[in-house]
Every structure is written in structure tokens, then in C-alpha cells.
Amino acid sequence: MNYVAAQSGAYLHHLAFESSDPERLAGFYADVMQMDLQQVSDSEWRCEGPARRVVVVKGGDKTLAYAGLAVRDADALEGMRGRAKDCGLEIVPSPSPYLNPGAFGVRDNDGNLICFGLAGKDTVKTMGAPRPHHGGPIWGPLQHLTFASRDLEGFVDFYHRKLGFRMVDRVVREDGSLATVFVTSNHEHHTIACFQTSEAGVDHHSYEAGEWNYIRDWCDHFASRGIQLAWGPGRHGPGHNLFAFIVDPDGNWIEISAELEVIHDRPCEDWPQEPRTLNKWGWARMRS
Template structure:
């Protein structure tokens, strides 16, 4: 039986980033994002409670892969069956954070997306709350990306941002009850736009801001509140200029129609100015 990503309860589990200087980048995530790091092949693994990154040598600001975990073996097999039915050519892979049986597909922009069962989280210490929560892609073809993830893999579309002339600019998608754990923005490039960590509540965003200040890392945007998802946010940059979001109070979606938002600053930030991608 084939299953959609939502039926399999897919959530963002880990990311694999490439960098021209993996040592520098992994040291940043270890200190600024409160993770531990260990050697892995030609790079590093950095991880903390529910937040995990693989950082290897390659082109700066490149996404090597994104790992989505699903609830159980039935969900994984059902999602793989759907990918096969839709002609997405799933391939078996081995991932350091997943048990055996993981598979990957490649989207129209060449992004490698891996699905698997989490092999567990051995971190018991309790630093600032911040599970890895969503990935936002940059793409020149939003329609193709939306079709691949929603029709191909069964992610559910929550909201869209549309320009006055009807052109689709942004699409927010979810693999579970969260408003989005995957999104895409129209840009003149491919790859990663940003990735986000879930603070849970406003006070924890404050704690992250204090933590960043102690590490002399300034906010590049925020605090603010997004329209789609209604979440509070702050943004910083890592040494490779990757955008990092810390978010709180993201909408929980049970059953509602897709919302359409105008392409304007107040959509991206109800409180004021926004960084417009296009």
C-alpha cells in the first residue's frame, strides 16, 4: 500500500551541508547552535537534542541532502511504494542518522531527499530548545518543485504566496501536523534558502538571542512574525552565509483549505520590514 508523506508523518530530521571549510562551519554550529561535533568521513557531524547536521567538503552554501524521518516501517515502505508508483525512482541509501532501509529521491532541481527511520537520539543534556524543524528551498521553477513534493510524495500544501499577476512566488508544504516543514521561494538559483529550528515559545527565542549575543553573532532579521504559519522568528547567518531561522508558535494544521497570500512585505513580516527573495 502506498502512503503520502503526511500519512507517513514525515518530519525534517537532519541536513547535509557542503562547505569549502567544514572545520570552520562545524565549529560555528557546535558553539553558536549549541551542538557537539565529531569527525565524519571528509567532514564533521554536529548534533544536539533533535538537531543534526552533516558538514562535508564541497561547494559553499550547497545542500548535499535533506533527511526526513517517518513514523514507522509501514510508513517508510508505503512512502517508497508511492515514490515508485509516481516514477520518482527511489534508490536505497545508507545514512548515518537512519536505520537500514532508507531511500532517496532527487527533485527537479537536483536536491537529494532521503527518507528513513531515525536510529535514535542519544543526547540527554538540555541546552536551549531548538529541534530542526523546516527546510526552505530556492528554485527558479516553483510549479515543478510543488508538483514533485505534493503530487509525487504527498506533502500537503498549507499556504501559497502569489504576485498580483498570478505568478506563484512561495509554496509552504507539510509532511505532518506542522504548518510547514518544507517550503520553496522563487529565486534565480537552486538549492537552500534557509533552514529553521523550533524554539517552541517566545521566551526561548529571547534565550537564543541572548545566546547569540554572547557569541557576538548579530541578528540579520527579526524579531518578527510571518503571515503564513503565524510563527515568530529571528534570523542569523553562519560563516558560509547560510541563513538560519529560529522560530516559535508555528501554526498546527489539522484540516483547512489552502490559504493564498499577496506577495508583499507584510506577508513575510506582519510587524514590519521583510527580506523579499524576488
């Protein structure tokens, strides 16, 4: 299989969420997730921090408006566009304010709008080691997006077979059916993942803290804002990352992750559907 998405080096550059109260939700991300806040219109707000960006627009709570993935260069973008066309996917305009002209969008099996493009020069992701945050925002680039879906096979067909994301791990039930799938478009363990559940939507989105002590700093920061942890600290099986979760005012789950596995060249692995796969350290938030 030609892993076009993986070859493009695509990474999760920004997310846009709908909210019945966009001002409240944007204010939460600005304060709790340490981003600058900008009101663009009566119905759109933008939150921007170091290598993390969230757009909030008027709409229904806990609804993804779109996800923006930035690719390596113009050739990679045209490769993604060509692959989408060859697979019969409808190409739609990208609504993203952070991707350069020429970006495009496609809708996945559940109707989620996924946009690909080149990041604007003023929004290029900062790579490398976490930088000191004394007196400034804590390190935490936007890292991955995890969906919930009734149609996990449809997820695999869209992201893995059609768009060319590389499948790195699967969680498999005793009867052999899939419970969770992790796919990547770069060197990190997963860019997008999906749980099979009774309802479709976003399960959570994640920020990469880099090192374990940065999760400590994030948790201290949440405590200073009166935000309680909803799950964790813990350690996942797939990806081996450490984690802590909070929930925003609309009910969206936010993960702070550290030390996510870097993928070099290994085959896809299967994990059993059991609590210790989700959390090696203790209680697991089982989806199905």
C-alpha cells in the same frame, strides 16, 4: 489526492551541508547552535544537539548534500517508497548516518537529495513541551527546510503531487503566478517550503524554539558569541510564527522560529505577494 507524505508523519530529522571548510562550519554549529561535535573523517563532521543534527562534508559552500526525513514506522516508509516508484522517481541509496538500513533517497526537480527512513533509536526526535535549559542547551529542534528555485511549479509537482506532501499556504502575485509554496508532512505548518527566485538552492533552515521567550534566550546566546541578527525579530504571515535569523560563516541563513501554526483541518490559503506577508511587524526580506 492521497497525501502519503502527510500520512507518514515525516519530519525533518537532520541536514547535511557541503562546505569548502567543513571544520570551520561544523565548529560554528557546535558552538553557536549548541551541539556536540564529532569528526568522522578528514571530510566529514557531525554536530548533534537535543533534537537537532547537522552533518558537514567537504564540497562547495552553501550547498545541500542531503536532507534526512524520518517517518513514523516501517509501513509509512514502504508507503513512501511505493509512492515514489509509482510516480516514476529514481530510488537511490541514502547516505545518511542517522537513518536505519532500508532508507532511500529521491532527487527533487532541482536535484536536491531528499532521504526518507526510520530514525535510529538513539536519534529519535524528542516531542512535547520545551524542557528547561538552565546550564544546558537551549530548546530548538530542527524543524523545516526552505528552498529557492527557478521552477516553483516543479517543486509543487514533486513534493505535493508526487510525494504527497499537503499544501497548506501559497503566496500569489497579482498576475496569479506563485511566489512561495508551503507543504507539510506532519501536524506543523510546513516541513518544506520554496520561494521562486532567479537562483536555485537553500533559502534557509529553521529550528523551533517552542515559545517566544526561547527566541529571546537564543538571541542572548548569539550576542554572547558576537553573532548579530540578520533579520528580525518579526512575525510571518503564513504559519504566523515569530522569528529571528542569523547567517553562518558560509552564508547559509538560519532561522529561530517560535509558535509555528499547528495544522488541523483547513483548506490551503492564498496570501498576497507583499512585504507584510513575510513580516507583519516591519521590514521584509523579499526574495522576488
